[in-house]
Amino acid sequence: MIWTIFLIFQAVLLYFLLTHRSRSKSDPPLDKGVIPWLGHALEFGKDASKFLDRMKQKHGDIFTVRAAGRYVTVLLDPHSYDAVINDSDSLDFTRYAQVLMERIFNLRLPHHQPSNVSALMKKHFMGVNLAALNSTMSRHLQASLKTEMPQNQKDWKEQGLFNLSYSLLFKAGYLSLFGGEQNNNGTDPSSVYEEYKKFDGLLTKMARGTLKPEEKRTAQSVRQRLCGLLAPAGLTQDSGASPWLHAYRRLLQEDGADEETQRKAVLMQLWATQGNVGPAAFWLLGYLLTNPEALTAVKNEFSAVSTMETSETSLLDRPVNTPVFDSALEETLRLTAAPFITREVVQEKTLNMADGQQYLLRKGDRVCLFPFNSPQKDPEIHHEPQKYKYDRFLNKDGSVKRDFYKGGRRLKYYTMPWGAGANGCMGKKFAINTIRQFVYMVLTNYDLELSDPNSQIPEVNASRYGFGMLQPERDLLVRYRPRNTH
Numbered sequence: 001m002i003w004t005i006f007l008i009f010q011a012v013l014l015y016f017l018l019t020h021r022s023r024s025k026s027d028p029p030l031d032k033g034v035i036p037w038l039g040h041a042l043e044f045g046k047d048a049s050k051f052l053d054r055m056k057q058k059h060g061d062i063f064t065v066r067a068a069g070r071y072v073t074v075l076l077d078p079h080s081y082d083a084v085i086n087d088s089d090s091l092d093f094t095r096y097a098q099v100l101m102e103r104i105f106n107l108r109l110p111h112h113q114p115s116n117v118s119a120l121m122k123k124h125f126m127g128v129n130l131a132a133l134n135s136t137m138s139r140h141l142q143a144s145l146k147t148e149m150p151q152n153q154k155d156w157k158e159q160g161l162f163n164l165s166y167s168l169l170f171k172a173g174y175l176s177l178f179g180g181e182q183n184n185n186g187t188d189p190s191s192v193y194e195e196y197k198k199f200d201g202l203l204t205k206m207a208r209g210t211l212k213p214e215e216k217r218t219a220q221s222v223r224q225r226l227c228g229l230l231a232p233a234g235l236t237q238d239s240g241a242s243p244w245l246h247a248y249r250r251l252l253q254e255d256g257a258d259e260e261t262q263r264k265a266v267l268m269q270l271w272a273t274q275g276n277v278g279p280a281a282f283w284l285l286g287y288l289l290t291n292p293e294a295l296t297a298v299k300n301e302f303s304a305v306s307t308m309e310t311s312e313t314s315l316l317d318r319p320v321n322t323p324v325f326d327s328a329l330e331e332t333l334r335l336t337a338a339p340f341i342t343r344e345v346v347q348e349k350t351l352n353m354a355d356g357q358q359y360l361l362r363k364g365d366r367v368c369l370f371p372f373n374s375p376q377k378d379p380e381i382h383h384e385p386q387k388y389k390y391d392r393f394l395n396k397d398g399s400v401k402r403d404f405y406k407g408g409r410r411l412k413y414y415t416m417p418w419g420a421g422a423n424g425c426m427g428k429k430f431a432i433n434t435i436r437q438f439v440y441m442v443l444t445n446y447d448l449e450l451s452d453p454n455s456q457i458p459e460v461n462a463s464r465y466g467f468g469m470l471q472p473e474r475d476l477l478v479r480y481r482p483r484n485t486h
């Protein structure tokens with residue numbers, strides 16, 4: 001008995017000695033929290049925006065917190081963001097991405113070369129191939145809309161706007177990129193969406209490693225079902241999938257990934273390509289419906305465009321200028337895009353802040369930017385930051401407004417929904433095009449209104465801060481019917 005107590009005591013002492021950390025003069029302020037090892041993990045996970053605001057009040061624009069055994073240096077001064085974004089030698093994007101890959105998708109890629117995957121993405125989502133992808137997406141979007149909202153329907157149909165936007169965009173995106181129509185194993189987009197929603201609901205807990213045993217079992221079986229549904233996607237050239245997915249499959253095969261690993265990797269791509277667009281379109285339509293002036297401005301711009309158009313989908317076929325829509329979307333993303341930009345410190349680095357201060361970043365720690373708190377919700381940068389102002393990013397003469405200030409200096413990053421630098425979003429153009437096309441189709445072909453005219457935009461689900469687009473706590477009920485049939 002005495003020996004057991006002695007050994008436990010020794011183990012605790014050893015653990016303390018190995019993990020003890022105190023602040024040196026060159027370190028950012030250190031806040032370990034009161035709970036050993038766990039530190040601030042619970043508060044961080046519950047509502048990261050609120051927690052990081054509290055830490056900022058206490059320590060300023062840079063501080064290091066302990067969360068679940070890791071030390072994370074959080075930087076909240078947008079004037080200093082480039083010091084992190086531009087140093088991919090000391091601050092690595094891939095390592096943390098691999099941790100998430102393993103936790104969420106149970107995926108470990110053999111001989112993984114992220115630069116090859118990036119090159120493929122660039123080729124298909126940013127270059128000359130984008131136009132073809134845009135028209136495929138437009139075609140599927142139109143077909144999905146017609147199935148969901150038949151043109152001959154006369155009565156109002158009621159539905160939650162989040163589910164409506166997410167499911168329609170998911171199905172059209174799935175068909176465009178992953179195929180499905182031509183598979184004879186029943187992989188229709190609706191069944192993929194149903195499973196995907198369950199997976200998405202557990203995503204933040206998977207990423208944090210906080211699933212309860214029952215949830216773990218559910219996550220595992222949903223993942224398996226999704227992998228089964230995605231099995232044929234992109235395998236052959238005639239699988240109905242996009243050239244991008246087919247090339248991605250080939251790359252995985254060349255890297256020596258077995259069949260199961262490939263399916264998990266395809267599931268990861270499903271999440272990366274479909275997880276943000278639907279929620280973004282929901283928030284945009286939600287803000288427009290709850291701000292009549294904004295809705296009128298966007299509709300007016302669309303009707304001016306459509307008088308110049310010959311087909312109802314041609315918004316995607318050639319570049320059109322829609323500054324009002326662009327500002328309304330930018331403002332939506334300012335309020336609802338909340339990714340962590342996380343990097344792992346792979347070699348010790350001195351971080352030079354814009355105000356001249358210098359801090360040491362320790363090897364093995366993580367660095368995290370949270371643009372949602374600053375610049376996006378910073379009252380010094382954006383007047384009344386909680387309010388939706390569709391024209392916030394427009395000058396009086398209707399041109400794009402790009403000058404925003406903090407501390408008297410003009411900002412490079414005044415909103416940052418897409419990340420930035422070498423690891424910034426590669427799907428940005430495709431996503432904006434898709435959302436614009438979707439909102440255009442809905443607003444020009446349907447009457448869409450709030451079921452209860454007094455409804456407000458729902459609160460966000462605070463547990464999702466850090467994972468891209470936020471999602472609402474509850475849905476927003478809307479009703480719709482085709483135009484000109486009554």
Ligand code: HEM
Pocket residue numbers: 118121125272273274276277280337339340341342416417418419420422423424425426427428430431468469
């Ligand atoms: C509203 C929709 C979207 C938002 C708000 C969004 C946001 C982001 C953000 C913030 C990052 C940077 C992460 C970081 O630096 O740590 C990112 C990366 C990325 N996004 Fe998006 N995204 C969206 C849609 C899409 C779509 C539709 C695609 C593909 C079709 C896509 C593909 C990617 C890829 C491949 C990366 C990783 C870049 C890399 O590995 O270096 N995104 N996205």
